[in-house]
Amino acid sequence: MKITGKENKQWSRLGSRATYGQAILMLAEKSENLMVLSADLGNSSGLDRFKATYPDKFLNIGIAEQNMIGVAAGLAKEGSVVFASSFAPFITMRAAEQVRMNMGYMDLNIKTVAIGSGVSMSFLGNSHFGLEDAAIMRSIPNMTVVSPADCAEIVKTVFAAAEYPHPMYIRLTGAVGFPVVYEDDYDFQIGKAVEIKSGTDVSIVATGSMVYESLEAAKILQEEGISVSVLNMHTIKPLDTKALDILISKGKTIFTIEEHSITGGLGSAVAEYISSIPNSPVVNRIGLPDEFVITAEYRYILEKYGLVGSQIANTIKQKI
Amino acid sequence: MNNNELTLLAKKSRVQLLELAFKSDGPSHLGGGLSMVEIFTVLYGDILNYDIKNPEWEKRDRFILSKGHGVLPFFIALHNAGFISQDVLHTYKKNESDLISHPVMNLELGMESSNGSLGHGLSMAVGISLALKKRNNFESRVFVVMGDGECNEGSVWEASMSAAHFKLDNLIAIVDYNKLQSDGNSETVMDIGLLEKKWESFGWDVISLDGHDIVALNDALSHRGNNMKPRVIVANTTKGKGVSFMENNNTWHHNRLTQTTFEQAIAELNL
Amino acid sequence: MTNKEKYAQVFIDSFSITVDQLNENLVYQSVQQWDSIGHMGMVAALEEAFDIMMETDDIIDFGSYAKGIEILAKYNVVI
Numbered sequence: 001m002k003i004t005g006k007e008n009k010q011w012s013r014l015g016s017r018a019t020y021g022q023a024i025l026m027l028a029e030k031s032e033n034l035m036v037l038s039a040d041l042g043n044s045s046g047l048d049r050f051k052a053t054y055p056d057k058f059l060n061i062g063i064a065e066q067n068m069i070g071v072a073a074g075l076a077k078e079g080s081v082v083f084a085s086s087f088a089p090f091i092t093m094r095a096a097e098q099v100r101m102n103m104g105y106m107d108l109n110i111k112t113v114a115i116g117s118g119v120s121m122s123f124l125g126n127s128h129f130g131l132e133d134a135a136i137m138r139s140i141p142n143m144t145v146v147s148p149a150d151c152a153e154i155v156k157t158v159f160a161a162a163e164y165p166h167p168m169y170i171r172l173t174g175a176v177g178f179p180v181v182y183e184d185d186y187d188f189q190i191g192k193a194v195e196i197k198s199g200t201d202v203s204i205v206a207t208g209s210m211v212y213e214s215l216e217a218a219k220i221l222q223e224e225g226i227s228v229s230v231l232n233m234h235t236i237k238p239l240d241t242k243a244l245d246i247l248i249s250k251g252k253t254i255f256t257i258e259e260h261s262i263t264g265g266l267g268s269a270v271a272e273y274i275s276s277i278p279n280s281p282v283v284n285r286i287g288l289p290d291e292f293v294i295t296a297e298y299r300y301i302l303e304k305y306g307l308v309g310s311q312i313a314n315t316i317k318q319k320i
Numbered sequence: 321m322n323n324n325e326l327t328l329l330a331k332k333s334r335v336q337l338l339e340l341a342f343k344s345d346g347p348s349h350l351g352g353g354l355s356m357v358e359i360f361t362v363l364y365g366d367i368l369n370y371d372i373k374n375p376e377w378e379k380r381d382r383f384i385l386s387k388g389h390g391v392l393p394f395f396i397a398l399h400n401a402g403f404i405s406q407d408v409l410h411t412y413k414k415n416e417s418d419l420i421s422h423p424v425m426n427l428e429l430g431m432e433s434s435n436g437s438l439g440h441g442l443s444m445a446v447g448i449s450l451a452l453k454k455r456n457n458f459e460s461r462v463f464v465v466m467g468d469g470e471c472n473e474g475s476v477w478e479a480s481m482s483a484a485h486f487k488l489d490n491l492i493a494i495v496d497y498n499k500l501q502s503d504g505n506s507e508t509v510m511d512i513g514l515l516e517k518k519w520e521s522f523g524w525d526v527i528s529l530d531g532h533d534i535v536a537l538n539d540a541l542s543h544r545g546n547n548m549k550p551r552v553i554v555a556n557t558t559k560g561k562g563v564s565f566m567e568n569n570n571t572w573h574h575n576r577l578t579q580t581t582f583e584q585a586i587a588e589l590n591l
Numbered sequence: 592m593t594n595k596e597k598y599a600q601v602f603i604d605s606f607s608i609t610v611d612q613l614n615e616n617l618v619y620q621s622v623q624q625w626d627s628i629g630h631m632g633m634v635a636a637l638e639e640a641f642d643i644m645m646e647t648d649d650i651i652d653f654g655s656y657a658k659g660i661e662i663l664a665k666y667n668v669v670i
Contacts, residue, residue: 043503
């Protein structure tokens with residue numbers, strides 16, 4: 001699925017959720033056996049146009065996430081490619097066991113899409129935040145976990161997911177105005193990290209919304225003579241260990257950055273791998289703390305926990 | 321308060337609610353908040369036993385807003401009752417405030433539990449009701465407000481089944497039956513069927529009434545049952561009640577008031 | 592292009608409609624493409640066409656073709 005910089009700018013304006021809605025709408029044109037499910041959050045998932053255009057491909061299960069996953073399983077078993085969306089905690093925790101049994105244990109071809117993951121739900125608060133969703137999904141065998149870095153990557157992920165015959169958890173961070181990372185088309189493959197920026201002094205491994213913030217941090221550090229590489233690890237599971245091997249061989253301190261708890265997400269996954277390699281560099285995990293976080297505007301929350309470019313740059317400077 | 325005073329308070333509360341939402345300069349769950357104004361007015365104006373100077377008073381009634389996004393009338397009721405001061409009320413949806421889009425547990429401010437994810441409150445209410453009975457506290461009652469969309473959640477029915485099983489006659493549930501949910505008309509999204517009959521078949525005492533009728537609400541909520549059954553009040557309401565352009569208009573499920581729409585709404589209420 | 596022509600073209604392009612639909616009946620959700628996504632796209636196109644940045648309240652109040660003309664006047668764009 002090719003994208004252009006111009007499209008990415010337009011999608012960025014609409015934001016992550018609306019882009020998901022657009023992507024699945026485009027996918028429906030080519031996908032005969034696509035089924036799209038929602039748990040009374042169709043409008044919130046940017047799916048109103050999909051519902052109107054492909055009513056036969058859409059099912060609303062009402063406010064019943066556990067049932068949604070079970071229903072998705074039945075459909076998948078009978079040959080549909082199923083996308084089911086809701087907010088992160090409701091998919092990964094309310095319906096955790098259904099996810100585990102149907103997507104993990106039975107390896108059924110369901111893609112769950114978590115809209116508003118991380119802290120972008122702002123004033124809706126902790127009940128709606130995705131603080132630990134990647135950690136939980138990562139721990140389930142057979143699960144693939146992807147966190148797109150910008151709207152173009154959301155589109156590419158949706159298209160790639162449709163061709164990928166395994167269960168997947170797609171974690172959408174960012175909100176309206178999700179900043180552009182990719183100004184041009186690029187090669188996207190599930191499980192293959194993308195080096196967005198090369199560098200020689202410090203290695204950043206980031207995912208989702210934090211890829212853009214890492215690039216901002218890298219710009220700031222560049223001006224101070226510190227050369228930072230930024231690797232977009234969009235697929236948190238399976239981790240691209242070959243890309244990590246390259247970072248290990250560079251021998252520079254590694255920083256992982258995610259809009260997720262530092263417990264169990266990207267940082268933990270990277271640290272798990274690297275700690276088994278002799279003479280490997282230190283891994284510093286930057287992310288949300290092991291707490292329920294404050295409630296505020298989205299950017300305010302990110303700033304509170306040091307997750308915007310300038311703050312990331314400061315953290316890196318202090319540690320190296 | 322008598323019923324006339326409650327009616328006046330409900331009217332005032334609607335204005336306060338709109339002002340609160342407008343001041344917050346962002347979207348609020350207006351529709352589903354306006355549908356519950358009479359319910360909250362009667363609960364906090366007359367029914368609930370509480371002591372604002374002693375929020376942990378053992379003999380207090382417990383209230384849980386399981387329909388967590390219904391905070392607007394809740395905060396207004398808590399303010400009018402004296403739990404939330406004017407200053408604190410104005411922190412609604414300000415960065416790092418105690419008053420956000422869902423209740424966050426804080427007994428000082430009158431909030432018994434944290435909510436936001438639907439389908440949790442009734443279970444906690446069952447637990448509290450059991451605890452009260454164990455301690456021989458036969459005065460306190462436990463009240464839970466839920467949405468009809470919320471009744472899509474299986475956990476509600478687990479709790480419902482257990483409440484009847486444990487014979488919790490100190491537990492009163494109120495369903496804000498406004499027949500709409502986030503994606504639209506409830507019958508179209510996920511048809512709940514005969515809601516009253518479902519509760520009845522789960523072993524509850526069911527009262528069906530007009531959820532904007534203060535007299536009926538007061539009557540239904542004051543009566544203590546003596547038949548060892550939990551009670552549910554299915555309150556037939558209108559989402560967006562009180563503001564003509566919001567009534568049954570689901571674009572007001574979660575939306576922001578502009579200067580124009582705020583003025584129009586207030587003008588209607590002040591007639 | 593005059594402002595009026597630019598304005599009209601945005602609606603025609605954004606919602607795949609024809610020139611005879613550009614009247615007081617053209618309101619939000621009255622044509623299939625003028626849903627919430629279409630709305631954001633139309634607003635973005637207008638902002639680009641007239642080099643303005645609209646405030647959130649104006650974006651929300653922009654409920655019709657006619658109302659839009661009123662709103663744009665606030666940004667010194669006379670249709």
